[in-house]
Amino acid sequence: MHSLDSYLFISAMLFCLGVFGVMTRRNAIAVLMGVELILNAANINFVAFSKFNGMNLDGHIFGLFVIVLAAAEAAVALAIIINIYNNLNSINVDDAAELRQ
Amino acid sequence: MDNIMITLPLLILFLPLVSFIILIFFGKKLPRQGDWVAVGSIVATFFFAIYLFIQMILEYDPGFSHGASFSWIDLDAFKIDLGILVDNVTVVMLLIVTLVSSCTHIFSLKYMEGDIRYSRYFAYLGLFTFSMNGIVLADNLISMYMSWELVGVSSYLLIGHWFEKDSAADASKKAFLTNRVGDIGFFIGIMLLYSAVGSFAFGPIFDSIASGDAITGLTLTLAGLGIFMGAVGKSSQFPLHIWLPDAMEGPTPVSALMHAATMVAAGVYMAVRLFPIFTPDALLVIAYTGGITAILAALIAITQNDIKKVLAYSTVSQLGYMILAVGTGVYTAAFFHLLTHAMFKANLFYCSGSVIHSMHHALHKVHDEKTDPQDMRNMGGFKEKMPVTYWSMLISTLAIAGVPLFSGFLSKDAILAGTLAFAQHHPQHFLLPLFGFGAAAITAFYMFRLIFMTFHGKPSMKDTFKDIHESPKEMTGPIVLLGTLSFFIFYTLPYFNPISDHGWFTDLVVPQTSAVPGSMTANEIREHAHHAHYLAMGLSIGVAAIGILLAVLMYVKNVISPKKLSDRFGFLYDWSLNKFYFDENYNRFLYQPFLKLSETVSWLDWELYDKYFINGFGRITSLLSRLSGKFDYDGIDQGLVDGLGRISGVAGQNLRKIQTGRLQNYLLYVVAGILVIIIIQAF
Numbered sequence: 001m002h003s004l005d006s007y008l009f010i011s012a013m014l015f016c017l018g019v020f021g022v023m024t025r026r027n028a029i030a031v032l033m034g035v036e037l038i039l040n041a042a043n044i045n046f047v048a049f050s051k052f053n054g055m056n057l058d059g060h061i062f063g064l065f066v067i068v069l070a071a072a073e074a075a076v077a078l079a080i081i082i083n084i085y086n087n088l089n090s091i092n093v094d095d096a097a098e099l100r101q
Numbered sequence: 102m103d104n105i106m107i108t109l110p111l112l113i114l115f116l117p118l119v120s121f122i123i124l125i126f127f128g129k130k131l132p133r134q135g136d137w138v139a140v141g142s143i144v145a146t147f148f149f150a151i152y153l154f155i156q157m158i159l160e161y162d163p164g165f166s167h168g169a170s171f172s173w174i175d176l177d178a179f180k181i182d183l184g185i186l187v188d189n190v191t192v193v194m195l196l197i198v199t200l201v202s203s204c205t206h207i208f209s210l211k212y213m214e215g216d217i218r219y220s221r222y223f224a225y226l227g228l229f230t231f232s233m234n235g236i237v238l239a240d241n242l243i244s245m246y247m248s249w250e251l252v253g254v255s256s257y258l259l260i261g262h263w264f265e266k267d268s269a270a271d272a273s274k275k276a277f278l279t280n281r282v283g284d285i286g287f288f289i290g291i292m293l294l295y296s297a298v299g300s301f302a303f304g305p306i307f308d309s310i311a312s313g314d315a316i317t318g319l320t321l322t323l324a325g326l327g328i329f330m331g332a333v334g335k336s337s338q339f340p341l342h343i344w345l346p347d348a349m350e351g352p353t354p355v356s357a358l359m360h361a362a363t364m365v366a367a368g369v370y371m372a373v374r375l376f377p378i379f380t381p382d383a384l385l386v387i388a389y390t391g392g393i394t395a396i397l398a399a400l401i402a403i404t405q406n407d408i409k410k411v412l413a414y415s416t417v418s419q420l421g422y423m424i425l426a427v428g429t430g431v432y433t434a435a436f437f438h439l440l441t442h443a444m445f446k447a448n449l450f451y452c453s454g455s456v457i458h459s460m461h462h463a464l465h466k467v468h469d470e471k472t473d474p475q476d477m478r479n480m481g482g483f484k485e486k487m488p489v490t491y492w493s494m495l496i497s498t499l500a501i502a503g504v505p506l507f508s509g510f511l512s513k514d515a516i517l518a519g520t521l522a523f524a525q526h527h528p529q530h531f532l533l534p535l536f537g538f539g540a541a542a543i544t545a546f547y548m549f550r551l552i553f554m555t556f557h558g559k560p561s562m563k564d565t566f567k568d569i570h571e572s573p574k575e576m577t578g579p580i581v582l583l584g585t586l587s588f589f590i591f592y593t594l595p596y597f598n599p600i601s602d603h604g605w606f607t608d609l610v611v612p613q614t615s616a617v618p619g620s621m622t623a624n625e626i627r628e629h630a631h632h633a634h635y636l637a638m639g640l641s642i643g644v645a646a647i648g649i650l651l652a653v654l655m656y657v658k659n660v661i662s663p664k665k666l667s668d669r670f671g672f673l674y675d676w677s678l679n680k681f682y683f684d685e686n687y688n689r690f691l692y693q694p695f696l697k698l699s700e701t702v703s704w705l706d707w708e709l710y711d712k713y714f715i716n717g718f719g720r721i722t723s724l725l726s727r728l729s730g731k732f733d734y735d736g737i738d739q740g741l742v743d744g745l746g747r748i749s750g751v752a753g754q755n756l757r758k759i760q761t762g763r764l765q766n767y768l769l770y771v772v773a774g775i776l777v778i779i780i781i782q783a784f
Contacts, residue, residue, distance in 0.1 A: 022765070023765045023768050023769060
């Protein structure tokens with residue numbers, strides 16, 4: 001099972017789960033969690049490609065960057081969600097639809 | 102030495118200009134309205150001119166000549182040098198101009214006292230003197246022409262000094278426009294010479310004509326006649342003489358300045374200067390022009406009653422003499438007459454000014470505004486009241502009549518001798534001496550008529566006569582000075598022969614042979630004139646005596662009644678009184694047809710061209726623009742531009758429906774989009 005395909009398979013699964021979570025959940029926190037899954041699916045891809053193609057550290061470095069980015073993104077997104085909650089008294093993403101036509 | 106002969110003329114030239122500039126800008130702010138600036142500068146130039154004159158006499162050299170020039174325009178192919186030329190003729194002329202100009206300035210101090218445009222008057226006098234000096238000093242045709250036009254302008258300003266009077270305004274316009282006619286010819290002549298010779302300066306032009314290969318024959322004759330046309334205008338020769346008598350509307354000192362010594366003399370001076378370029382054919386035309394002018398103006402002067410008009414026509418007649426002399430080849434005699442005439446004619450004008458001034462005051466005292474102070478019929482018997490004016494005017498009248506012992510005799514005699522000699526060698530031109538002697542007789546007659554009507558006999562207006570008085574010193578000063586200068590002695594020194602014109606003038610101003618190949622040499626002309634001298638002298642004394650005698654008989658002894666005579670020769674009298682109907686005929690045959698032509702042209706222009714052609718264009722354009730406007734608005738704006746907008750609007754209306762505001766929807770679209778792209782990629 002130590003082949004590239006298995007890693008890619010796990011990653012694709014994770015990605016699909018993330019997309020599914022983002023698209024189906026109404027809870028903003030859950031949507032954020034879905035996004036995290038998508039990012040981590042990408043991370044697995046980076047590291048896997050790095051490991052099976054010449055073993056340089058580019059993929060690992062990239063993965064670290066993505067983790068940092070995800071942390072920053074989560075911080076901003078949580079701040080937005082708190083603001084939405086303050087204003088709408090809800091964290092249901094469908095309620096935050098003021099700009100719809 | 103050489104330097105001062107250049108700097109002094111330049112000072113003489115530019116001092117009056119400086120005075121003009123000061124007066125025109127600051128005249129009213131200066132004490133006494135700045136008349137002292139003008140008088141001071143002009144008297145200074147007079148002294149400079151005397152200095153030059155003394156230098157000239159000391160050298161006593163006919164070839165006396167100095168010159169300086171600078172490059173004004175230099176474009177390789179086209180080069181104009183401006184410069185001054187100081188020789189004997191120039192120095193004498195400068196002396197005349199500055200002397201008469203100084204006298205005019207001093208005379209005007211009193212004559213123009215209290216005038217509303219006192220300082221401007223003196224400013225214009227400065228401009229005028231500057232322009233005249235410019236003509237005198239020019240060593241080339243271009244700067245002469247520039248000064249020539251400046252003289253025209255300043256004479257226009259001076260004649261029209263009292264422009265509130267319609268007659269003065271009209272007279273100034275007439276003088277200006279009539280001069281313009283002559284100046285066109287002058288300019289054409291200059292251009293003909295330039296195109297052939299390639300230079301404007303006198304020296305190269307003369308040399309080139311003398312060499313005979315640049316310009317000859319008919320072209321040269323035409324160029325000469327063109328240039329002479331300028332003299333016809335400025336020196337008021339027939340047929341352009343009409344402006345001068347009208348120009349008497351200007352202040353009398355101005356008349357003395359312009360119509361005795363400067364402006365009208367400019368034409369003669371120019372003809373004298375440029376004598377070498379005239380071909381025999383051109384000279385013949387010049388001679389006849391002068392002769393006809395002399396006799397015609399003299400005939401008109403007989404019947405005029407306005408004292409200044411008589412003097413005006415006498416000036417025209419005397420200028421005719423000078424031009425006649427140029428035409429017959431004795432051009433130094435013309436210049437001599439210019440010199441003597443300047444003195445006695447200026448004096449006659451001052452004297453008439455003095456009389457008019459006195460009349461004016463006397464009439465003013467009795468509150469008579471209707472009587473004309475210039476009409477000689479209102480005068481008479483002024484001899485006792487105005488002795489200085491009388492004696493001075495008598496002397497000048499004797500001079501103009503050509504009586505021996507006086508200056509006019511010498512110069513007139515030289516001219517008549519030249520004319521007679523010309524006719525002796527060209528018998529077919531016998532009319533020329535006839536014109537000359539006839540005019541001499543008539544001149545003597547009408548000048549004494551003027552003297553007798555003004556100063557002799559019984560006063561015709563008793564109530565004003567007691568107020569007639571001699572004029573103040575500022576006015577009698579110039580009169581005495583110029584009257585004295587009418588004696589022969591000033592022109593014959595160092596000799597004392599009163600009947601020969603031999604003197605410093607003839608020694609210093611020696612005629613040059615014409616540059617035109619095949620002309621008579623100066624020596625031949627002089628030889629001929631010399632032979633005719635005594636005959637001419639006898640004849641001229643004779644005709645002067647006849648003229649004076651006739652005047653005495655008619656106006657003093659009353660043996661012949663002028664009234665009966667005028668009744669008998671009614672139509673001749675009318676002709677003369679109405680100046681041979683020149684103005685009327687010009688009006689009828691020149692101005693009116695011209696006005697009619699202008700009207701026709703203006704009708705064509707307005708009614709046809711403007712209304713149909715130009716306005717038609719306008720109408721077509723406006724129609725076209727309306728069409729194109731319609732197309733633009735309805736087609737492009739409404740259809741294309743607004744259509745695009747409407748399409749965008751409709752598309753927006755429809756597309757906005759997909760903006761649901763649901764996050765997941767948007768994500769779905771994104772995913773769907775990515776899937777589509779992937780599928781497309783896959784194939």
